[in-house]
Each structure stands twice: as C-alpha cells, then as structure tokens.
Amino acid sequence: MSAPAAQTSRQGTGRWSELMLVLVATAIAVGAYVIVGLGTDGDLPERWPAYAIGFAGVGVATHLVVRWLAPYADPVLLPIALALNGIGLAMIHRLDVAEESVAAINAVPIPAREAPGQLVWSLLGLVLLVAVLWLVRDHRVLSRYTYVTFLVGVTLLLLPLVPGLGVEINGARIWVSVLGQSFQPGEAAKVVMVVAFASYLVTHREALALAGRRVLGIDLPRGRDLGPILLVWVLALAILVFERDLGAAVLFFGVFVVLLFVATERVGWLVVGALLAALGGWASYVLFDHVQRRVSSWLSPFSDPDASYQIIQSLYGLAYGGLLGTGLGRGQPDLIPFAESDFIAAALGEELGLAGLMVIILLFGVLVARGLRAGIGVRDAFGTLLATGLATVVGLQVFVVLGGVTKLIPLTGLTTPFLSLGGSSLVMNWVIIALLLRVSDAARRPAPPAPAPLSEAVTQAVRVP
Amino acid sequence: MNRAIRRWSLVMLALFVALLGNITFVQAFWADDLNARSDNRRVLLDEYARQRGPILVADSAVARSVESSGTFAYQRTYPEPELYAHATGYFSWVYGRSSTERVANDILAGTDDALFARRLIDLVAGRPPEGGSVRLTLVPEAQQAAYDGLAGRVGAAVAIDPRTGAILAMVSRPSFDPNPLANPDAEVQEAAWTALETDLAEPALNRALARTYPPGSVFKLVTAAAALETGEYTPETTVPGPAELPLPQSTSVLTNQSGGACGPDDETTLTDALRISCNTALAAIGLDLGDDVLRAQAEAFGYNTQPLPEYNAATSVFPENLDPAQTAQAAIGQFDLRATALQTAMVSAAIANDGTLMTPYLVAEALAPDLAPVAVTEPTEQSQAVSRQTASDLTEMMVEVVDTGTGANAAIAGISVAGKTGTAERGEADLPIAWFTSFAPAASPQVAVAVVVEDAGGDGDISGGRLAAPVARDVMQAVLLREGAQP
Numbered sequence: 001m002s003a004p005a006a007q008t009s010r011q012g013t014g015r016w017s018e019l020m021l022v023l024v025a026t027a028i029a030v031g032a033y034v035i036v037g038l039g040t041d042g043d044l045p046e047r048w049p050a051y052a053i054g055f056a057g058v059g060v061a062t063h064l065v066v067r068w069l070a071p072y073a074d075p076v077l078l079p080i081a082l083a084l085n086g087i088g089l090a091m092i093h094r095l096d097v098a099e100e101s102v103a104a105i106n107a108v109p110i111p112a113r114e115a116p117g118q119l120v121w122s123l124l125g126l127v128l129l130v131a132v133l134w135l136v137r138d139h140r141v142l143s144r145y146t147y148v149t150f151l152v153g154v155t156l157l158l159l160p161l162v163p164g165l166g167v168e169i170n171g172a173r174i175w176v177s178v179l180g181q182s183f184q185p186g187e188a189a190k191v192v193m194v195v196a197f198a199s200y201l202v203t204h205r206e207a208l209a210l211a212g213r214r215v216l217g218i219d220l221p222r223g224r225d226l227g228p229i230l231l232v233w234v235l236a237l238a239i240l241v242f243e244r245d246l247g248a249a250v251l252f253f254g255v256f257v258v259l260l261f262v263a264t265e266r267v268g269w270l271v272v273g274a275l276l277a278a279l280g281g282w283a284s285y286v287l288f289d290h291v292q293r294r295v296s297s298w299l300s301p302f303s304d305p306d307a308s309y310q311i312i313q314s315l316y317g318l319a320y321g322g323l324l325g326t327g328l329g330r331g332q333p334d335l336i337p338f339a340e341s342d343f344i345a346a347a348l349g350e351e352l353g354l355a356g357l358m359v360i361i362l363l364f365g366v367l368v369a370r371g372l373r374a375g376i377g378v379r380d381a382f383g384t385l386l387a388t389g390l391a392t393v394v395g396l397q398v399f400v401v402l403g404g405v406t407k408l409i410p411l412t413g414l415t416t417p418f419l420s421l422g423g424s425s426l427v428m429n430w431v432i433i434a435l436l437l438r439v440s441d442a443a444r445r446p447a448p449p450a451p452a453p454l455s456e457a458v459t460q461a462v463r464v465p
Numbered sequence: 466m467n468r469a470i471r472r473w474s475l476v477m478l479a480l481f482v483a484l485l486g487n488i489t490f491v492q493a494f495w496a497d498d499l500n501a502r503s504d505n506r507r508v509l510l511d512e513y514a515r516q517r518g519p520i521l522v523a524d525s526a527v528a529r530s531v532e533s534s535g536t537f538a539y540q541r542t543y544p545e546p547e548l549y550a551h552a553t554g555y556f557s558w559v560y561g562r563s564s565t566e567r568v569a570n571d572i573l574a575g576t577d578d579a580l581f582a583r584r585l586i587d588l589v590a591g592r593p594p595e596g597g598s599v600r601l602t603l604v605p606e607a608q609q610a611a612y613d614g615l616a617g618r619v620g621a622a623v624a625i626d627p628r629t630g631a632i633l634a635m636v637s638r639p640s641f642d643p644n645p646l647a648n649p650d651a652e653v654q655e656a657a658w659t660a661l662e663t664d665l666a667e668p669a670l671n672r673a674l675a676r677t678y679p680p681g682s683v684f685k686l687v688t689a690a691a692a693l694e695t696g697e698y699t700p701e702t703t704v705p706g707p708a709e710l711p712l713p714q715s716t717s718v719l720t721n722q723s724g725g726a727c728g729p730d731d732e733t734t735l736t737d738a739l740r741i742s743c744n745t746a747l748a749a750i751g752l753d754l755g756d757d758v759l760r761a762q763a764e765a766f767g768y769n770t771q772p773l774p775e776y777n778a779a780t781s782v783f784p785e786n787l788d789p790a791q792t793a794q795a796a797i798g799q800f801d802l803r804a805t806a807l808q809t810a811m812v813s814a815a816i817a818n819d820g821t822l823m824t825p826y827l828v829a830e831a832l833a834p835d836l837a838p839v840a841v842t843e844p845t846e847q848s849q850a851v852s853r854q855t856a857s858d859l860t861e862m863m864v865e866v867v868d869t870g871t872g873a874n875a876a877i878a879g880i881s882v883a884g885k886t887g888t889a890e891r892g893e894a895d896l897p898i899a900w901f902t903s904f905a906p907a908a909s910p911q912v913a914v915a916v917v918v919e920d921a922g923g924d925g926d927i928s929g930g931r932l933a934a935p936v937a938r939d940v941m942q943a944v945l946l947r948e949g950a951q952p
Binding site: 258261262263264265302305312315316317318319320321322323332335349353354357358361362364365368369372375376381384385388392395396398399402403406407408 | 466467468469470471473474477478480481483484485487488489491492493495496497498499500502504505506507508510511
C-alpha cells in the first residue's frame, strides 16, 4: 500500500481538519449539556461557559499532543471519540437530574451525582491517551513479549475470581475492589489480549495458514493447529461460566477468530470458529438458566413482562422517542433500568430519537472503518492485526450491546464504548484510540526517502555472475 | 491480509446496517403499538405531567385538570360528578380511562395530530404542552331534567336533536362519582373501584348506551312504519284486533293487556291500534308482513348496527330466521328483540325528521388549548328510515297516543307532543320494564326522547305512561323552553 503515503504527502497531514473537527465535537458535547439544562430546568446550566471553555481547552490540548507525537495520525479518530464521550457525559448528567427530581418527589435522600466522576474518568482517559502516545513511539515494540502479554491478559481476566478481591455486582463477577475503588480488569484485558493475539499471530500465521482437509470447497485448518483457538475458546467459556459475563466471552472469542481469519486469509478458521461458538452457545443455553432467560426475553419479551422488564422498558423508551425524540431532558429515560450504563443507547434513542441514535451508530461506524483503514494502510503485519483487532473490539461491542438493547439479538451485559457510565471501560477505550492513532500515524507517514541508487546498485551487483 | 480485512469490513458493515434497520423498525414502525400498550407507564406518566384539557358542556367544564401538590402535577376533577359521570367517564392512573376521557384522549392529552403544529410552537416557546378540550352536545337543562326525573329509579334517558343526531341528554341511574377514581392516591382509587364493582345496582354501567332491554310496545312504531311503507296500509286501514290471537304452528295465544278485544267486531284501525297499544292487531300485521320486512324496517331505524361505536354502545338486535309465532311476538317487541334507550330515541328521531335518521353523536367539537376549533362534528345522515309520508302519518298517530291514548302524561301545555308508551315483560320473576319515547313539537320537532325504567311496578302500558312519560315530558320541556331556544 504505497498509495496512502503518496496521498498524505499531497493532502497534508490532516491536523487542521482534526482541529476543526475537535471544535465541532466540542460544540456537540457542550450543546448537549446546555440542552439538558434547558430541557429539565428551562434554564441554561449555571456553569456552561466554564464547561465549554474546559472542553474546548482539553480537546485542543489533546489535538496539540497528537500534532506533536503522532503528526500523521488519522484526523477523524480523536474528534469522534470526543463527541461520543461528550454525548455520554450529557446523558449521564441528564439521568442524574432525573434521579434527583424523583428522589425529591418521593422524599428520599438524593443520590450522589454520577456525571462528575465520569468527567474525571474522561480526563484520566485523555491523560492515558497522551501517556500511550508518548511511551509507545512505535507500535511494533508491543509485539515483543507475546506470552508475557498473554499472561497479563489472562490474569486481568481472572482477577475478579480471586477471593477477597473480586466482587459480584448484579449477578456478574467482573469487578475488582481495591482500597474502596472498584474497577473492571476485563476492560483492560480487552486491549491487552488484542495486543497478545496480534503478536502471536504475526509469528505463527504462516503455519496456521497451512491447509488441512478440504470440505465443500473450504480448506479447513489442520488438526494440530487447533490448539490456540481451543485455548481461547476455553477461556471464553470460563468467563461465561465463572464470571457470568456473556458479552465479554462473545467479544474475546470473536476478536480472536476474526484476527485468525485476517492473519491467515483462511475462511476455514471462520468455519471452525463458528462451529465452536455454536457448540459453546448451545452448551451454555442448555446448562445455564441465565442464558435461557436472556434468549426467551429476546424472542418473546411480552410473554413474561416481569422477567423481560429491562428490554421492555428499553423498547418503550425507544418507541416513545420515535423519529425525532422527545428532546434532551424531556423524556422519561430514568424509567429504563441501568439507563446510564448498559442501556444508555435506549435513553439516547428516547431523547434524540431515531435520527439521533442513527447519528451515534454512524459515528461508531466511521470510527471502526477508520480503524480498519489504518490496518490496511500500515506496512507491518503486527500493525495491521493490531488495528484490525482494536477496531473489531469496538465494532463488535457496539453491535452486541446496541443489538441487545434494541432487541436485535439477546441481551448481554456490555458497556457502550465512550457513552456508558463506567471508568474502566472509558479509559480503556481512550487507550484503544491512542493505539489506533499510533498505527494510523505509521500508516499515513510518508515512506522514508528511498535510497534508490543504492538498491539499484545492489541489483546490478547480483547480476554479476 | 488486506483482502481479508476488506472482506471482514463488509461483515462489519452488514452488522451496522442491521443495527440501523432494527432501530428504524422499532422507533418508526413498531413504536405506535409499543406506545399503546397498557403497561407502558411512560405514556401515562406523560399524560399526568401535562395539563389535560377540559370536557365542556355548553360553556362549563364538567371534567377539568387542576394543579396538584401530590405525585403528579395535575389532578382530574369532576365538578358535577354524578350528573355527567357516564358522559365524561373516568380518568384513572390505575384503571385507565372510559367514555369521553377515553374516546377523546388524544385531543385531551394534546397528542392528537391535529394539535401537532401547536405542540411544535409550545416546544419552541418552552411552554409545557397543554391538552385541547372537547365540547359535548349535551344541553345542561335537558341533562338535569332527565337526571332529576329518574331520581330514585334504575333506568336511563336519551334525548336527541332529530335534525342533527346530536345527543342532548344522556343519563343513566344510578350514577357514580368519578372523582375518587382520579385521586392521586392509588388506595383511594382502589377502594372506589371495588365499591363500584361490588355494587349490585351497577352504577358504573351506562344504561343509556350499553344495556339492551326488550323494547316491548315501543317497537310497535317500527311495525306500524313497516306496514305504512308497503303502501297496503294507511292509518285508517281496518285491522283485526281480537282479544286472543292464536299463534301459528303453536299452541299459545297472544292476548291484549286489557284482556279484551281492541274494538267492536274484533276490528280496529291502525291509528287506534297504536293509540291503545293493541297487541293482537300489531301482531297480526307482523304476521301479514313477515319477519324479513320487519327486520328490514328495524335495520333502517338502526337495529343490528352499532351506534356510537367509539363509545362501545350496545347493538340493538332484531334476530334472524323467525318462525311465524316468533314473528308475531317480535312485531310487538317481545321474543328476543333487544333495544337500547339510544336506539329507541333514534326511532322517534327518524320519524320526527321526516323519516331521515341522523347518525347520533356526542362530541360536538374538539378545541385547541386556546379554544380555537380543530375539529367540528358535521351531522350526517345514517339512513332514510321511512318516507316523508309515512313519517307524517306516524307523527299524527303518535300525537293521538299523547292526546287521547296511553301517553297522556307526556302532554305539554301549548305544544303538540308525539309519543308512544311501552312495557316489556321479562318473564315471571322480574318486574316489567317501562318505556316511553316521544318528540316535540310535533309540527317541527326539536327534540326526540327515549326513557326506560327498570323494575316498573303496575300493569300494562300504564306503567310506561305513568313512570317514563313524565320524565320524557320534563326533558322535552327543558330543551324547548331553555334560554335561547326558538319557540
């Protein structure tokens, strides 16, 4: 792929576009915050100028860091992530306001606000983004310690199962509590595991691409190469069984199979992956009633309205929003359970309508497409797999969680990237953006001036008998 | 690897398109069904959060929302609860809505498409959206007269403007108080609901629209109309009027209330038969015409068609496939015939309006929050029930009933009244039902009435004349003599 390099040198680095788009993202985020104030109080929020200046300042500062540390990076990634993060903050703030008014009516203690904490996590995410860009000057260093990375990933995944450290919240054991501060190590594991998968596959892709038996025109992998995929499969099942985290299990296994397919270009791996997924899915359906409940709530939510309360409220929210939405601050999104976390898409669909939710999905779509494009453009195989893996994590996660809350597929507990309440998820998504910026910077960086005469000289030298 | 990424990106594209397609389905196409579901608290909460528009009778609100300090911003109140309970219905957080509160909900809640432009303006102006109001066709004086006249009784009264079909009075006794059902406290609602459900007198039932009774002698108007329409009968036609009419293919005989014959030589005229409500004469005419002719005439008056379907009014029934004995009984309103008070008033109204039956309606107009009309009900013809000549003949015969017959109690000084009494037997155990239907003034009718009283004591059509006719008279008088009415 030499074409992108030639284009960027003609079109410039895209940094000015990024600055403009950061300002647009600021306008969206601050606009959403202001409209929430108008919609709930009928008045401008008191501190909106400070928020606007702060948001713009942080956005521009991050842009300047990118200009310094990743001057050729894709200019669309940062603004989209900023816009989504800002929309999420506005919605969480809006739900805070709703809970306060409900508490006031019922004369119960007013719950603590969630938005300020999420704002702190957002800033922390941006700090982490800068740190990653500063520490990882070349993404290829990440491929050096394949097995260590893999072990770190597995450890992070299994951390919640350690007695005394892990805590179970809402039926899922995916939290770790240290010194009163709880977080989800699984979110960090997502990024670490993609790095591990990518570096493993870079070195083993040739062997894994060797064809085995040919069935129905598809080359199946050789039996002896099934070890890695079976290992990840068992890991995914372990997440499902011991942590009851269906979404994470689907995500890990899905990303690994996709990377295996991309690394080897063998459709056979997709077939094997699909068979294993079907087997695991069938077994977990038979063995676990929480999986059965999810499926029956998906197929016929209204046959048992109590068991399907969440999805029904989500659908009511979406329906109430209709085409154009009620307007921020004018709906009843607090009727949806977990509206600020798993179901934030339903809350947004209610107040922004079909139109607003489509824009959000399209923003994610562009983000994923830009990630994949970085993977296509970058010159090294590790960079390709890393970018593809990270973009796939975001894309699959968006599909699984949004598909779940809109009754396209069964509900699985996953956060919506950048939008949902939850610090671990938010900061790790910023790390994903940092890595995508890093890979896209390498992809779009003009090729170093080729020492053409020298290479010709070498070629000539070979000709000498 | 790039080829594989491109193929994978197509899969991702498909997944995102599926997401977009699915939310389009949910939010654009499935949304109406989801919003209409009864367990959707969102829609109800929203209705409670905004000021619901009033239901008006003349220019005063009989249902309105006032600001409340409780859980909800507004509370529904009914200033004259029992008088208008069945017309307004109730608006309950727990038990839903009924009658006009249900029928006109979109307007009252402000969600009707007709109010869309105003909603947009409210949104832009930052005003809380407000519901529109609905004006009923009821006339307060007529409603009050019917309500007072039926005090202590179990029954119903309906008055119609025969020229338009507008319902001027609609009363069902006993009545109920819809206020506790709109109370913000769910326990108050529950207690009121339980009391209504367990009351054997069924106060929540709208007897004017939703309960059918055997029509008895008031159905003789339909039989007489069918006879005149054939052209073979005139008011002066001599008809048989024996003391006993043997029913064909049956061992039973049909008798008159008086026990005797209806005239000398067991004969009488059509006019006299109606005047004294002669069973044997009308049954004989019914036998002569056959059940198909009777049914066609009944259906022209509105039987076997649901009136006011949005209010869930009951359909009055003239049954299928009658044998001759059943036909003879049907001709005098017995056997399995069923009629609502509304249906009986519609028969009189059609006769009063030169034979043209106007479709009855209760909602006169829908108004925007600023009282600008957004929808006005235009009177429509339902059917040509009888010819102008038949209508005129029937009117003369009905005037006879009031002037010299069983309906004397409906007479109004200085105004010519046309009427018909009725008493319907309900088997051995139950007391009969008293009916009266009428219109006035006979020359240029402005009001047609039907009154039904359950459990009427006494004998024969006398009870219809004694119990129901005075109520009908008071209602007609209230309409004709109210302020602003043309003399």
